[in-house]
Amino acid sequence: MNLPTLKDVEEAKRCLTGVAERTGLIHNKYLCDMTGAEVYLKPENLQMTGSFKLRGAYNRIAHLTDDEKKKGVVSSSAGNHAQGVAYAATKFGVKSTIVMPKPAPISKIKATKALGAEVVLCGDIYDEAYQKALDIQHETGAVFVHPFDDPMVMAGQGTIGMEILEDLPDADIVICPIGGGGLISGLAVALKSLKPSVKVIGVQTANAQSMYRSFKAGKLDICDCKPTLADGISVKVPGDITFEVVKKYLDDIVLVSEDEIADAMFVLLSKAKIVAEGAGAVPTAAILNNHVDVKGKKVVSLVSGGNIDMDRLAGVIKKGLSK
C-alpha cells in the first residue's frame, strides 16, 4: 500500500504556495483559562472555500496528466471536499461533477455550484453518494478524486501540519477531527516525521465513530452513522490507506457527544469570534470536556471548516443561550 510520505507533503506545500491561504494560529485566552493549557486554534474555517479540503483536492488535480484533465474529474462529498474539487478543477479548466448526499447543507451545495461544478444529489449519507460517483466514473471515464483515501489528497492536507510546526515548533499535542481520515493522515505524516514527540489525537462524534472503532479494534470496522451536527465527518467506511496511517501514527482517538459539539461551536462563536461547523468544533469539544489530557501543554485545536447553514448556526446560538 502506497502511504504518503513527508516528501509528498513537502511537494504539496510547494504546489499550494500562492493557492491555499497560509492560515495562522489563533491563541485564545478563554480556551486557555478553561483547560489549563496553552490553546491555539488552527483556523481552516478561514481557508478559501471555508475548509481545509481545498489543499488536498488542489494537490490531486494539479498532478493530473493532460489526458486525465481532458476527461474531467468526478467526486463525492458531504460538501467541503466538493468545494475544494470544484475550485481546483475550475482553476485548471477541468470539468467537475460532484455527487453530494441529499441532506448536505444548502450553503455547501450552492457554493459548490458557484465554483463551477455540476452537482448531483444522491443518497442520504456520504457513502451512498460515493457509490453514485463511482458509477459516474465508470460511465464517463472521468478521474475520481477521492475525498480522503488518496496519498496525494492526504499530502495536501498534511501541509497544515508543516504550517503548525513552523508557527509553534514546541507544540505538544495536535488535535484533529476525523471523518474518513484524510486530514489526520496527512497531518500525522507531517507532524510525526518532523517532530516524533508531538502527540496527534483524533476526534470523532459518537454518532459516526467508524475510525474510532477501527482504531480500537486494530482492524477496519464499518459503522452506521446517526444524524449529527458534524455532517462533515459523518463517514461509515474509513479509508484503507488512511486507516493504515492512523494505525501507524496516531496516539489516540476520542469521541465527543452532540451536546459537546454544540457547546464548543457556541464557545468558538462567542469567545473566539469564529464560525466553526460541527466537524470543525470536535477538537475544541474534546479539550473543553477533558477527553484529552492537555493541562500545562501547548495544544493546537484544529478548526477544520466553517461551512454551516446560517439557520443551523442560529439554532446553536439559541441552545447556547438557554444554558
Add this chain to the structure above:
Amino acid sequence: MNLPTLKDVEEAKRCLTGVAERTGLIHNKYLCDMTGAEVYLKPENLQMTGSFKLRGAYNRIAHLTDDEKKKGVVSSSAGNHAQGVAYAATKFGVKSTIVMPKPAPISKIKATKALGAEVVLCGDIYDEAYQKALDIQHETGAVFVHPFDDPMVMAGQGTIGMEILEDLPDADIVICPIGGGGLISGLAVALKSLKPSVKVIGVQTANAQSMYRSFKAGKLDICDCKPTLADGISVKVPGDITFEVVKKYLDDIVLVSEDEIADAMFVLLSKAKIVAEGAGAVPTAAILNNHVDVKGKKVVSLVSGGNIDMDRLAGVIKKGLSK
C-alpha cells in the same frame, strides 16, 4: 497640541510585543468577487479581549509612573476599551474602575468584570459615562485612561498600521471604523508616515456621525447619536487631538446605514466565518455598498472587534436569512 508620532507607534509596538496578538490578514474571495478589489480583513475581533482596544490601553498603562499605578486607573467605555483597560490594569496589578453606559452589551459588561475591573453603570450613551468617570477621577485621584483622545492610546492602536504594511506592503487603501477617532488616528499616523501614498478612509454609521460632520465642516461638531448596531462607535463628541490627526491625514470619511451594517455582519459571518460586532463591520459595509471606490485596488478592511451579545447576533442572522 501633542499629536502622536511614528516614533510613539514604534515604541508602542515594542511595548506590545508578546502582549497583544499579532493578527494576520485574511484574504477573502467572496469580498473580492463582490467588490472587484483584492480585499483583506484585518481581524482585530480575534485580538485578545475581542477588539483592538487592548493595544492602546496597555500602552497607556504600561507608561504610568509607579505613583500613578498606586492611585489606580479610571475610564469610561461602551465596552471594548473597558476590557482593554481591565486586562492591562490587572496585568500590572493596578486597580481599575470603568464606567459603562447602561445599554452596553451584557457580554461586554461581564467580560470587563471577569478581567478584574470594578464596573459602574451610568447614563444612556457613552458621553454620560465619560462625565461620570471624570467625576470619579476628581474624587479619587485615579489616572483617567481616555478611550481615544490620548497620544499614547492612539500610538497603541497605530501598531495595527505597522502590521498591515508588514503583511501587505503594496496596500492601496485601508478602511477603518471611527467612533471617537483613536483607532484611525494611530493607524493614519503609522500608515501615512511609512507610506504616504496609501489612502486612509474612515467609516461611521449615519446614526452617530460626529467625526464625519466635523471632518466635512473642518471644525469640531457635536452630534447626537441615534440607536445603532454599532454601539462601539456611538460617540457624540470626537476627540480634540484625534480630530487634529483626522484633519491632517485622512483622505475621506463615509457613512453607512444600519441596514448596510447588519448585511455586512451577516456576510462576515456566513462568507468570512468571523463574528464582527456592528462597529467592526462598518468598513466592510462601506466597500460592499460602493461608498468607497476600491475596484482593482488592494484594500484592507479593518474588523475592529467581535464583542456582540449572542442574542443580537441571532437577530442579525434572522434578518440576513429573510432576504
